[in-house]
Amino acid sequence: MAPADPAIRTTPFETPYPDYDVLGKWDSVSFNDATRRVVADRLQNVPERRFFDEPTFALLRAVIDVVLPQPERAERDRIPVEAWIDAMLYENRSDGTRYAGAPGKRAAWTAGLAGIEHEAHRRHEKGFRALSADERHFLLACIDAGEADPAAFDGIDAKSFFRGHLLKESVKIYYAHPFAWNEIGFGGPAAPRGYLRLGPDDRDPWEAREAKMPQKIRGLP
Amino acid sequence: MSTVVSDAQERIRATGGRAPNVFRRGEWVPMKQYPENEAVDFVIVGTGCGGSVLAAQLAEAGHSVVAFDAGAFYRPLEDFASDEREQEKLYWLDERISGGDHPIELGSNNSGKAVGGSTVHFQMVALRFRPEWFTSRTSLGYGHDWPVDWREMWSYYAKAEDAMKIAGPIRYPWGPKRGRYPYREHELSASALVLAKGAEAMGVKWCGTPTASLSAPRGEAHPCVYRGFCKIGCATNAKQSMLVTFVSKALKHGAEIRDLAMVGRIEVGPDGRATGVHYHREGEWRFQKARNVVVSGYSIETPRLLLNSACPAHPDGLANSSGLVGKNLMVHVNDAVWGIMEEEIRWYKGPPSLAVCEHWNYEDEGKDFDGGYAFMSQGPLPTDFATSLVSNEGVFGHELRKWMSHYNHMAGLKMVGETMPQETNRVELSDETDALGLPIPKVSFSYCENDRKMAKHAERFQGEMLRAAGAKSLYHTSSTAHLMGGCRMGDDPASSVVDAAGRSFDIDNLFVCDGSLFPTAGGVNPSMTIVANSLRIADRIIAMARRGDLH
Ligand SMILES: Cc1cc2nc3c(=O)[nH]c(=O)nc-3n(C[C@H](O)[C@H](O)[C@H](O)COP(=O)(O)OP(=O)(O)OC[C@H]3O[C@@H](n4cnc5c(N)ncnc54)[C@H](O)[C@@H]3O)c2cc1C
Numbered sequence: 029m030a031p032a033d034p035a036i037r038t039t040p041f042e043t044p045y046p047d048y049d050v051l052g053k054w055d056s057v058s059f060n061d062a063t064r065r066v067v068a069d070r071l072q073n074v075p076e077r078r079f080f081d082e083p084t085f086a087l088l089r090a091v092i093d094v095v096l097p098q099p100e101r102a103e104r105d106r107i108p109v110e111a112w113i114d115a116m117l118y119e120n121r122s123d124g125t126r127y128a129g130a131p132g133k134r135a136a137w138t139a140g141l142a143g144i145e146h147e148a149h150r151r152h153e154k155g156f157r158a159l160s161a162d163e164r165h166f167l168l169a170c171i172d173a174g175e176a177d178p179a180a181f182d183g184i185d186a187k188s189f190f191r192g193h194l195l196k197e198s199v200k201i202y203y204a205h206p207f208a209w210n211e212i213g214f215g216g217p218a219a220p221r222g223y224l225r226l227g228p229d230d231r232d233p234w235e236a237r238e239a240k241m242p243q244k245i246r247g248l249p
Numbered sequence: 250m251s252t253v254v255s256d257a258q259e260r261i262r263a264t265g266g267r268a269p270n271v272f273r274r275g276e277w278v279p280m281k282q283y284p285e286n287e288a289v290d291f292v293i294v295g296t297g298c299g300g301s302v303l304a305a306q307l308a309e310a311g312h313s314v315v316a317f318d319a320g321a322f323y324r325p326l327e328d329f330a331s332d333e334r335e336q337e338k339l340y341w342l343d344e345r346i347s348g349g350d351h352p353i354e355l356g357s358n359n360s361g362k363a364v365g366g367s368t369v370h371f372q373m374v375a376l377r378f379r380p381e382w383f384t385s386r387t388s389l390g391y392g393h394d395w396p397v398d399w400r401e402m403w404s405y406y407a408k409a410e411d412a413m414k415i416a417g418p419i420r421y422p423w424g425p426k427r428g429r430y431p432y433r434e435h436e437l438s439a440s441a442l443v444l445a446k447g448a449e450a451m452g453v454k455w456c457g458t459p460t461a462s463l464s465a466p467r468g469e470a471h472p473c474v475y476r477g478f479c480k481i482g483c484a485t486n487a488k489q490s491m492l493v494t495f496v497s498k499a500l501k502h503g504a505e506i507r508d509l510a511m512v513g514r515i516e517v518g519p520d521g522r523a524t525g526v527h528y529h530r531e532g533e534w535r536f537q538k539a540r541n542v543v544v545s546g547y548s549i550e551t552p553r554l555l556l557n558s559a560c561p562a563h564p565d566g567l568a569n570s571s572g573l574v575g576k577n578l579m580v581h582v583n584d585a586v587w588g589i590m591e592e593e594i595r596w597y598k599g600p601p602s603l604a605v606c607e608h609w610n611y612e613d614e615g616k617d618f619d620g621g622y623a624f625m626s627q628g629p630l631p632t633d634f635a636t637s638l639v640s641n642e643g644v645f646g647h648e649l650r651k652w653m654s655h656y657n658h659m660a661g662l663k664m665v666g667e668t669m670p671q672e673t674n675r676v677e678l679s680d681e682t683d684a685l686g687l688p689i690p691k692v693s694f695s696y697c698e699n700d701r702k703m704a705k706h707a708e709r710f711q712g713e714m715l716r717a718a719g720a721k722s723l724y725h726t727s728s729t730a731h732l733m734g735g736c737r738m739g740d741d742p743a744s745s746v747v748d749a750a751g752r753s754f755d756i757d758n759l760f761v762c763d764g765s766l767f768p769t770a771g772g773v774n775p776s777m778t779i780v781a782n783s784l785r786i787a788d789r790i791i792a793m794a795r796r797g798d799l800h
């Protein structure tokens with residue numbers, strides 16, 4: 029699934045909304061108390077690691093850095109996706125669906141991460157974290173393309189794990205973070221005040237201003 | 250999680266002679282309460298489109314009613330945050346098993362758990378069935394006929410639309426004439442205008458979607474402020490969910506609501522009739538006596554409860570002499586086409602589906618499949634959009650972040666496509682149990698050839714329309730939405746679970762009233778049909794009671 033033009037993959041992401049800060053609306057009528065409590069909790073109370081052991085947590089973090097690389101952010105500004113994955117598994121939270129014949133979330137994540145590590149050893153004779161950035165990306169792309177060694181994944185379907193658990197859960201966490209709302213120009217919290225201007229190329233003063241066009245994807249305009 | 254906002258999920262609220270006032274912060278309304286050891290006229294399990302409507306109408310007619318919901322009793326103004334993760338509290342997240350060739354996603358995709366049911370987070374698209382669908386076997390040659398005449402349903406749609414003050418167009422371009430919608434149409438958002446532009450370019454009709462969100466004030470509820478968080482709960486009460494309409498009405502007329510109360514089993518007496526329900530609330534199992542029991546838990550929990558209530562007199566589960574409880578479960582094909590527009594759309598604003606095209610519900614020429622589909626303009630919130638993007642496209646890395654930064658330029662068209670009823674698509678009990686010791690339901694679903702042909706047709710047509718509207722870089726995603734069926738109503742005890750009044754053929758004081766009654770799915774979102782049908786069933790039950798034809 030690697031795109032034709034490798035630059036599209038490797039050029040770092042840049043936000044079209046460099047001067048937008050959704051948290052600037054904190055004291056405005058776009059935020060109500062319930063929202064303030066939830067967002068403050070997300071920013072202040074990043075969960076401690078409780079489910080994975082240290083090496084597995086480090087592996088998870090390395091994988092997340094390939095799935096959602098954030099090189100432009102200092103460590104303290106980085107959205108720590110792995111922390112909430114660990115918390116979800118520790119609390120054994122369900123999302124309401126367990127596919128027949130598939131393991132529960134805990135087993136899926138444990139087997140999935142072990143599978144990524146096995147696959148790294150099989151292909152490169154070293155662990156995932158010892159691989160170069162390109163090798164890491166390519167390894168995950170192979171898993172998504174269904175080219176992983178099934179034996180490495182201990183009975184789970186590698187591609188389903190990759191899309192259905194790893195990618196899905198990661199974006200659910202990442203794009204629920206105010207910093208991610210900023211980078212995509214999402215209006216963010218909007219109660220009690222919503223919006224007045226609904227038409228194309230129109231926005232209220234409290235919405236993000238697009239400073240430049242979003243970058244190309246897959247070589248398409 | 251949600252404890253950050255309130256304790257609605259931890260502590261029962263409807264108790265001590267009062268229930269939350271959904272229109273005010275921290276305030277209460279009086280609530281009548283009934284003793285457990287005296288039989289009430291009706292116990293109702295579930296407070297969504299089926300349960301709350303019945304509770305309101307039966308209480309208004311003077312019956313004693315206790316309605317149970319496993320979910321919490323929220324005050325939207327203070328309990329709902331503008332936040333996708335927090336609002337997951339509105340969904341039925343208890344684990345269920347999903348199998349078959351095309352296993353469906355459950356949880357947030359189709360199942361709510363709150364007083365007010367799935368309408369607390371529904372997207373408010375308020376459409377009617379095409380009249381011929383009520384006789385789809387006789388008129389169109391597929392599926393099953395409904396045991397109701399379309400004209401009767403038509404009159405109940407009008408009542409449902411009035412009760413929910415649907416905001417809709419002056420003239421609806423498809424089907425027989427309908428009266429004016431009670432509230433004026435909403436302004437079209439940029440995302441709705443994309444559908445309009447595409448439809449105009451292709452020469453097919455389109456219109457502003459009839460929407461269950463206020464376009465003008467109503468009592469204590471304010472009009473829509475176009476904040477766009479409808480799918481995760483409206484914090485302003487503009488959305489006309491069951492919570493702010495029929496649940497409030499039920500309380501006013503003396504119904505009792507029990508929140509955080511999970512019904513686990515219906516008890517049947519020596520005469521083979523229902524005597525009440527066992528329910529779990531505040532950490533213990535309790536029993537409420539009733540003269541009649543109505544199950545309104547939607548297409549998975551309704552069959553689950555009937556099956557789990559099996560007893561020596563009804564070894565295969567209650568109301569199941571036909572063997573059809575749990576079978577003929579249907580979904581809507583919910584495939585979509587997405588693309589990037591030159592202009593900024595900012596589809597996070599306003600109700601997400603403000604324009605609709607029902608062309609392929611009413612046009613029968615040029616189709617290689619039975620049934621129909623509608624499609625609507627889209628406005629998913631960021632994590633909703635991102636999850637569908639990654640699960641369908643597998644995109645990750647810098648490319649994912651770049652793709653997501655087109656969010657404000659995206660537009661989409663998403664279908665609601667009728668799947669065929671098939672007996673093998675069904676709900677069963679697994680041999681695993683949940684935390685309360687109740688068997689976990691197992692859902693099996695597989696598309697048939699017809700379903701797939703429809704999806705292909707829609708992919709082509711929606712793609713063409715989106716392109717005609719000027720979108721580039723199109724891609725396609727697959728998913729399902731809504732649940733229908735599982736306890737079909739009909740005239741024949743051998744081929745249906747309940748009759749046209751929702752009454753079980755086997756146990757005359759046991760009723761079903763919710764989305765599980767649908768004999769066919771129809772190519773529109775189901776809630777208005779469920780509400781209309783429930784209003785109709787309420788009238789029939791009230792008439793039966795007057796005739797002395799009830800327990
Ligand atoms: C995200 C989403 C968007 C939607 N958008 C639309 C839309 O735009 N237009 C539309 O027409 N429809 C829409 N729907 C569908 C619509 O909400 C449902 O079809 C409708 O609410 C079903 O009504 P119901 O009464 O059958 O069940 P529900 O409304 O789901 O109510 C069932 C209730 O029963 C309770 N319950 C179940 N079992 C038990 C038990 N054993 N004990 C106690 N309580 C129990 C549940 O907690 C729940 O509250 C949407 C659904 C979802 C999930």
Ligand code: SF4
Nearest residue numbers: 473474476477479483
């Ligand atoms: S857009 Fe309107 S209906 Fe939707 S959440 Fe906002 S106020 Fe409620």
